[in-house]
Amino acid sequence: MDFRIELVPIAVTDVDRAIAFYGERVGWTVDHDQRVSPDLRFVQVTPPGSACSFCFGVGLEMLPEGSSQFIQVVVDDADAALAHLRERGVECEGVDEQPWGRFVYFADPDGNRWALQQIVRT
Incomplete structure (x- = not known):
């Protein structure tokens, strides 16, 4: 049996x-x-190449009011991800080098935080 994560809610x-x-x-x-x-709106966004989407809206009641998420997404190249975000004006710091991966972090205006991880294979 396959279990596929296809939709994750975020609060905005x-x-x-x-x-x-x-x-x-x-x-x-x-x-x-x-x-x-007027009381129900559903929005779904999907990162390029992802099988999983993210949703938010009005009246969905998926997360408690005022909550935020921390979500990790795998990318092929942390440097390219950093360049992509910076070119688009997204605030993020440089690549964080760790023994288990290379990470780029950013947050949305509501405090949902994202880690873009390049997996390092040794």
């Missing part, structure tokens, strides 16, 4: 700001932006 306070951040700034695909009613 301003849906339009989050769409602009993930879609325009970070460069992820905005797959869905559905307003069912």
Whole structure:
């Protein structure tokens, strides 16, 4: 039996700001932006090449109000990921070199934190 993670919720306070951040700034695909009613809106974004998407919106009640996530994503090249984010104006520090990987960290305007990890094989 396969278990595939395909959708992870993140909490945001301003849906339009989050769409602009993930879609325009970070460069992820905005797959869905559905307003069912004034009290229910579902947005789904997907990083390039990922089988897993992330969702946020209004009225979804997936996470407690005020919560944030820390999510790790694997990339082929931490230096290229850093350059991509910096070119798009995303605040991030240089590559963090660790024995178990090379990491680039960034956060969205709501405090959801991301680690982009290049796996180091020895």
